[in-house]
Amino acid sequence: MNFSEIFTAPFFGDVMSDSTYNILSPLHLMDGTAEPCTPKVAGSIFDAGIWSFVAMIPVLISAMLGLKFSPGKRLTSIFLALSAGMLIALLSYDLLEVAFDIGGIYFSMLGFFLGISIYVFVNRLISSGGIRRRNSAECGGLGALSPEEQAEKQASMALIVGAVLDGIPESMSIGISFLDNKLVTISVIVAVAVANIPEGLASGVGLKRSGYSSRNILLTWSIVVISCVIASMLAFATMREAPLGLKAVTTALAAGGVLAMTLQTVIPEAYEETHDAVSLLAGLGFSVAFFMSHMWH
Secondary structure, eight states: OOHHHHHTSHHHHHHHHOSSSOTTGGGTGGGTOSOOOOOOSOOOHHHHHHHHHHHHHHHHHHHHHHHHHOOOHHHHHHHHHHHHHHHHHIIIIIIIHHHHHHHHHHHHHHHHHHHHHHHHHHHHHHHHTTOOOTTOTTTTTOTTOOHHHHHHTTHHHHHHHHHHHHHHHHHHHHHHHTTTOSSOOHHHHHHHHHHHHHHHHHHHHHHHHTTOOHHHHHHHHHHHHHHHHHHHHHHHHHHTTSOHHHHHHHHHHHHHHHHHHIIIIIHHHHHHHHTTHHHHHHHHHHHHHHHHHHHOO
């Protein structure tokens, strides 16, 4: 049998080497013989929802593991440090750079600082409700609530709002990534998924210690996952026919929200247990996301 005929068949050539679906390109990037695999066919709103679910479900699984095994703060901090680097790479190469390509420097900077400002403002609101350390395994996000406040469980809604606040910029980035690509960037999915692990672990340990039942903890995170999936689908739906300037602002807005979240809630709590190692761990996370973004984009 002449195998060369198979490899020269039209369907094989179209799939393996066409500029639209060049799936072999990552193998040849080092010698410059091919371009990255970037399908030029937009995805659907269902793609955005499904992949957002894939990226967000680790927070629910991690909460279940936290309830069962009660991991310590150090393990949570290691995941936080890794996710910090990944999220910085995500906002740099999969969000802000894309926003610049779409609408230029002015729209991208407008959206970027708008995203930071919105996150800071809303984060202050939920912090006043008692949710100051959402990734802490000691308090599970309950902050310094008094016994009376814990008894009334007034922090439960603030916890949901805080978790959604962290998840929405990440989920928006997934929905937006489908506007131009049918296949989502793998670095986006991995960065968001890894970032959700420590928050889930911390909630499983801390909220149980604070008196919340396992059922209520898992229900809380289920609501968060569903909310973030909806945010991803809405980002896709609203941006699909939007002007380029608005697309750029929204994409950069997600980048600003991710940066503010990383600086205010991820890195400080990662440093508490990892100290100087936070730089090495975050650098490792950044390099992994950078590699995936450039090799399998």
